[in-house]
Amino acid sequence: MVRNIILFGLIFGLLDPVTGWAFPFGKKKNVGLEESAQAPCGPGGMTITPDGSYIVSCHQFFDPKIKVMRLTRDGIWEPFPNQEMNTGVGNPPLVLDSVLGVECDKDGIVWMLDNGRRTEKPPKLVAWNTKKKKLHRVVPITEGALVETSFLDDLALDPEQPFIYLADPAGGQDAALIVVDLLTGLSRRVLHGDNSVRPAQIGLQLDGKTVAVKRPDGREIQPLSGVNPITVDKKGDWLFFGPMNSQILYKVETKYLRDSSLIKGMLAGRLKRVTGQKPIASSISIDSKGNIYFADIQRQSITYISAADRRLHNLITDPRILWPDGLCFGTDGKLHFFSSQLHRTPIFNGGKDLTQPPFWVFKIKALSSGTVGR
Secondary structure, three states: OHHHHHHHHHHOOOEOOOOOOEOOOOOOEOOOOEEEEEEOOOEEEEEEOOOOOEEEEEOHHHOOOOOEEEEOOOOOEEEOOOHHHHHOOOOOOOOOOOEEEEEEOOOOEEEEEEOOOOOOOOOEEEEEEOOOOEEEEEEEOOHHHOOOOOOOOEEEEOOOOOEEEEEEOOOOOOOEEEEEEOOOOOEEEEOOOOOOOOOOOOOOEEOOEEOOEEOOOOOEEOOOOOEEEEEEOOOOOEEEEEEOOOOOEEEEEHHHHOOOOOOOOOOHHHOEEEEOOOOOEEEEEEEOOOOEEEEEOOOOEEEEEOOOOOOEEEEEEOOOOOOEEEEEEOOOOOEEEEEOOHHHOHHHOOOOOOOOOOEEEEEEOOOOOEOEOO
């Protein structure tokens, strides 16, 4: 009987063939998916400003000359915040090295997380005021908050408190969250090596093959990424996070992250498990009703955990969705994201670039609206 139910689910698309999880309402293909723009580079992160502009970081795996781009109202992509800070020409106040995470706050200040790993520069947060068109602030990441393998990937802005939370997947086993206090300018490494931030042994399969990196000795290894998707709720009460290669999503009250008096182990004891149905994802977003959306890489989908039943559902599936990332809400109330094709970059294909532009930026109606820019 059970076997027949499983076969029925697979045949009619009600069960996921990878995990066996049920999608209660079946798979929705192409319904409402809009092509919003074409990214000018292999994208790494994305946010949307209060005036509706796209800000896209160019992923360092594509070895881009320009690190961050902005789509103007005239439909033209231009270096963000300017040509000088992207190229180092013209004696700029600083030069961007390798930006991945980007997020805009309600005041139009775009925060860029520069991990510095292209040329081994110290990582930093760079904030640009899009309304005043000037540099707002630079926050170096405290050296003590880093490890040798640190690869700062994503960030979440606290909407109420002067704090920013960073995801450092590092080498996997030494992954951690980093808490940045904007009042003091200091950073703290928390949950270092905890189960909540370390990857599980769950590989990724795309284009009919296992995504792997070829070592200099010819051996192939599967990259297993630690904590990567990270976001906060509308009020900033909870931080949601999990390893990219894991089925578990966690949350923790941000008041505990801000409490530097908590000794090692005390913070881990305050974590709550949200779901064990998290897909392989490097980006998440949450709407005003508490529904949590995933850029579901392996299924070429956007999936979500419903606030109503805490089960995994499918929002959209489309063959154009190739390694989705950059989930954020726009001024139109819709959920925006891009197709990065990251698995086709040279690092995963023995030095060969198999990407096939365009790198689409999509938008789709979500169950509810969310905070613009995240």
